[in-house]
Amino acid sequence: MELPNQANVKAGLEGAGLGIIASLMLFLLLTLLAYKRRDKSAVPGPSWLLGLGPILSYCRFLWTGIGTACNYYNDRYGDMTRVWIQGEETLILSKASAVYYVLKSSNYIARFASKSGLSCIGMDEQGIIFNSNILRWKKVRTYFAKALTGPAVQRTVGVCVKATNKHLDVLCDLTDSSGHVDVLNLLRCIVVDISNRLFLRIPLSEKELLLKIHKYFDTWQTVLIQPDIFFRLDWICRKHQQSAKELQEEMGRLVEQKRKMINAMEKLDETDFATELIFAQDHGELSLDDVRQCVLEMVIAAPDTLSISLFFMLVLLKQNPAVEQRVVQEMQSVLGVREVDTADLHKLTVMENFIKECLRFHPVVDFIMRRALEDDCIEGYRVAKGTNVILNTGRMHKKEFFLKPNEFNLENFDVNVPSRFFQPFGSGPRACVGKHIAMVMMKAILVTLLSRYTVCPRPGCTVSTIPQTNNLSQQPVEENPQSLTMRFIPRTSLSQHDTAHPVQEQ
Numbered sequence: 001m002e003l004p005n006q007a008n009v010k011a012g013l014e015g016a017g018l019g020i021i022a023s024l025m026l027f028l029l030l031t032l033l034a035y036k037r038r039d040k041s042a043v044p045g046p047s048w049l050l051g052l053g054p055i056l057s058y059c060r061f062l063w064t065g066i067g068t069a070c071n072y073y074n075d076r077y078g079d080m081t082r083v084w085i086q087g088e089e090t091l092i093l094s095k096a097s098a099v100y101y102v103l104k105s106s107n108y109i110a111r112f113a114s115k116s117g118l119s120c121i122g123m124d125e126q127g128i129i130f131n132s133n134i135l136r137w138k139k140v141r142t143y144f145a146k147a148l149t150g151p152a153v154q155r156t157v158g159v160c161v162k163a164t165n166k167h168l169d170v171l172c173d174l175t176d177s178s179g180h181v182d183v184l185n186l187l188r189c190i191v192v193d194i195s196n197r198l199f200l201r202i203p204l205s206e207k208e209l210l211l212k213i214h215k216y217f218d219t220w221q222t223v224l225i226q227p228d229i230f231f232r233l234d235w236i237c238r239k240h241q242q243s244a245k246e247l248q249e250e251m252g253r254l255v256e257q258k259r260k261m262i263n264a265m266e267k268l269d270e271t272d273f274a275t276e277l278i279f280a281q282d283h284g285e286l287s288l289d290d291v292r293q294c295v296l297e298m299v300i301a302a303p304d305t306l307s308i309s310l311f312f313m314l315v316l317l318k319q320n321p322a323v324e325q326r327v328v329q330e331m332q333s334v335l336g337v338r339e340v341d342t343a344d345l346h347k348l349t350v351m352e353n354f355i356k357e358c359l360r361f362h363p364v365v366d367f368i369m370r371r372a373l374e375d376d377c378i379e380g381y382r383v384a385k386g387t388n389v390i391l392n393t394g395r396m397h398k399k400e401f402f403l404k405p406n407e408f409n410l411e412n413f414d415v416n417v418p419s420r421f422f423q424p425f426g427s428g429p430r431a432c433v434g435k436h437i438a439m440v441m442m443k444a445i446l447v448t449l450l451s452r453y454t455v456c457p458r459p460g461c462t463v464s465t466i467p468q469t470n471n472l473s474q475q476p477v478e479e480n481p482q483s484l485t486m487r488f489i490p491r492t493s494l495s496q497h498d499t500a501h502p503v504q505e506q
Contacts, residue, residue: 042381044077045057045083046073046077053084057084058084058087062225062226066369066471067366067367070390073092074094074392079098079399080094080095086114086225086227089388090388090389091389093390094395096400097379099392099396100423100427101378102370102391103431104427104428104429107374107376108371108372108389109134109430111130111371112132112369112370112371112388114225117226121216122292126293127293128297139285139286140286141433143276143294144433145433146276147276147298148437153342154342155198156441156444157340157440158342159198160444161339163190163194164444164445166193168448168452168453171488174186176485181488182481183311184311184484185210188210188303188304192299194441195299195302198273199274200272202254212246213247214303216244217300217472219240219244220472221471223237248293251293251295252292255274255277255278255288255292255295258278277290277294277295278291304473308473308474309442310442310445311476312364313446315457315463316361326410327450335447335451342440348447350410351443354410355442355446357413358408359424360402363397363424365472365474366392366395366470367390367391368390368423368426370391372386393423397422397423400421401421454488458482458483458486466483467479
């Protein structure tokens with residue numbers, strides 16, 4: 001009876017020995033791979049740690065948000081940092097020369113993200129924002145460029161003035177019992193109205209559409225760099241898929257409504273963005289999905305970027321009463337009591353410097369995501385084909401060139417700033433196609449609003465105290481919307497002294 005037991009023990013010991021040997025061999029192999037990988041790249045960054053490094057860095061991006069993680073790694077490892085996202089080597093750059101090189105190079109016109117995530121929101125090889133099918137991206141970009149430049153810019157000021165005044169005239173609809181205005185939703189309604197007047201020109205319910213846009217944007221932020229397993233867990237991703245689907249279906253209905261309006265016209269005097277897309281579909285140049293996604297991206301671009309930027313601009317204006325005084329005095333000098341028009345914009349230099357300083361000091365979008373199409377070299381470091389690149393422009397704007405980089409100060413734009421040091425919209429072949437019209441819109445909206453009102457945020461509400469997230473963009477946390485409301489005080493009820501100083505609530 002003992003012999004079989006001894007044989008079993010012997011076999012067990014031999015098996016354990018083989019297991020230990022296999023484990024040691026695996027450990028040596030991983031150590032060798034780690035050593036080779038460490039030698040392969042001289043870019044500073046977190047350690048490989050036998051494969052744990054990529055997992056930990058990826059988890060930080062998922063947990064804290066892309067923008068927050070980029071700032072963490074650049075602050076810790078320097079202006080050029082190597083991390084991993086979804087197991088892929090990713091460089092984070094915040095040095096102006098490196099950022100400018102990438103922006104100007106045609107080797108970095110592709111973007112990176114989770115393919116499953118992009119499919120969820122309809123951006124995989126469609127639209128313009130995250131489309132990395134270069135041929136298709138160039139094709140649809142022509143339609144955006146036509147709509148966002150030239151004659152469209154000439155019409156923009158008048159449209160912005162009308163839309164802004166329309167919503168200011170019914171300010172009571174967004175004012176609570178204490179006299180505070182829901183500023184974020186006011187600005188979102190204004191910019192959606194402007195986008196509709198410029199690019200769609202169809203009747204729509206702005207508030208209902210904004211709710212769907214907000215849910216879509218939340219989905220976009222959530223799924224952008226998620227692992228594939230996230231999309232296999234139906235109980236987790238179902239609500240995000242539904243949010244994306246709701247806005248996509250709404251855009252489909254709006255496109256069909258626009259088509260019916262075109263067909264009912266006896267004569268088409270002028271075209272707009274949606275009309276051009278529908279004609280392209282009729283001629284077989286674009287699919288229905290292409291048209292729907294392009295309209296969707298044009299509509300969502302303003303409510304959760306431009307409107308948030310305007311919100312923070314109003315906050316910064318009240319934190320800096322001397323700046324408000326200069327802005328208002330310039331408006332009064334240039335405009336008197338009339339509305340702003342296109343010819344006035346270049347005269348509003350204080351307003352322009354204020355907007356630029358806001359975009360530098362507290363940008364809503366403070367990074368740009370790209371991917372290397374071929375092997376390259378950046379600042380002496382080898383960059384392999386397929387490497388992800390994140391340009392941390394928000395950090396760059398506070399590290400180089402500017403006289404007072406860590407202060408909000410219009411002196412930072414007293415001299416001409418070379419483009420390589422200031423990139424609020426990017427530059428080069430994949431620069432934001434709407435950067436010029438965005439500046440026009442911000443000027444026209446702010447001038448129209450500030451001509452009629454001065455705003456007063458809640459006590460203690462500043463850019464630094466407002467809770468924010470920084471994933472796809474810097475967004476105020478809206479769990480307690482009342483903390484973000486402001487009082488709107490008509491300028492006609494203020495004296496010159498009152499205009500120059502913020503009204504403090506008691």
